[in-house]
């Protein structure tokens with residue numbers, strides 16, 4: 001749970017202005033969806049939030065504190081593809097989330113800490129519908145299962161902010177609907193502030209508490225370099241964190257029942 005603030009943020013590469021005048025306040029526990037045409041700077045926005053890129057001007061604050069210049073465990077990220085490690089099993093991938101979280105101090109987990117982390121990872125895997133698949137490698141999983149694994153790995157790091165870059169874009173519509181239910185439940189059951197980039201407007205409106213759009217105000221090709229995209233729409237959606245939502249049934253569709261694990 002974290003509040004995010006962008007204070008007149010600009011991002012330029014050489015004389016190419018990608019983003020300009022981004023001023024935005026995101027409430028703790030918000031689910032923010034970000035839409036906009038391809039190439040308008042959505043991924044750049046996420047990478048600045050992750051600490052992989054620095055604004056050229058302006059500043060970003062998390063809970064009132066200027067953003068640290070490096071990615072840290074407070075921010076988890078799931079990209080459209082390739083978020084999981086192919087040479088690690090499903091369980092190892094999720095455990096890695098915890099080891100990365102601790103890596104600055106402890107390196108790998110041992111003994112009681114490892115046992116506790118393993119129990120937690122197993123519960124989380126059950127929660128995302130991957131119970132029984134713990135020892136498989138990602139290549140043996142479908143695309144939807146791999147993305148659920150990526151989500152579990154990100155959540156295992158205990159981030160305050162979850163960044164999603166078109167995480168479900170490559171999935172079939174049916175699978176996507178399934179994963180939407182899961183995503184909503186994760187967000188309901190955790191304290192996460194979520195920032196999700198999506199191509200899919202209906203996905204944005206289904207999941208988010210707020211939808212913003214990026215757009216370049218001038219579209220003539222010769223002006224493209226000189227003007228960046230900025231926030232062109234900002235829609236607050238009716239608050240969705242309600243008692244009904246908490247009651248959303250666990251996802252099943254042929255998978256093991258997460259409730260068995262007491263998750």
Ligand SMILES: Nc1ncnc2c1ncn2[C@@H]1O[C@H](COP(=O)(O)OP(=O)(O)O)[C@@H](O)[C@H]1O
Nearest residue numbers: 013016018036037038039040041042043044045
């Ligand atoms: N490291 C970089 N160096 C130069 N230009 C970049 C770099 N990263 C992104 N860009 C440019 O910034 C613009 C926005 O890219 P991106 O944020 O990936 O857009 P989106 O995610 O909305 O499709 C593109 O024109 C892209 O070429």
Ligand SMILES: [Mg+2]
Nearest residue numbers: 042043044165
């Ligand atoms: Mg992108």
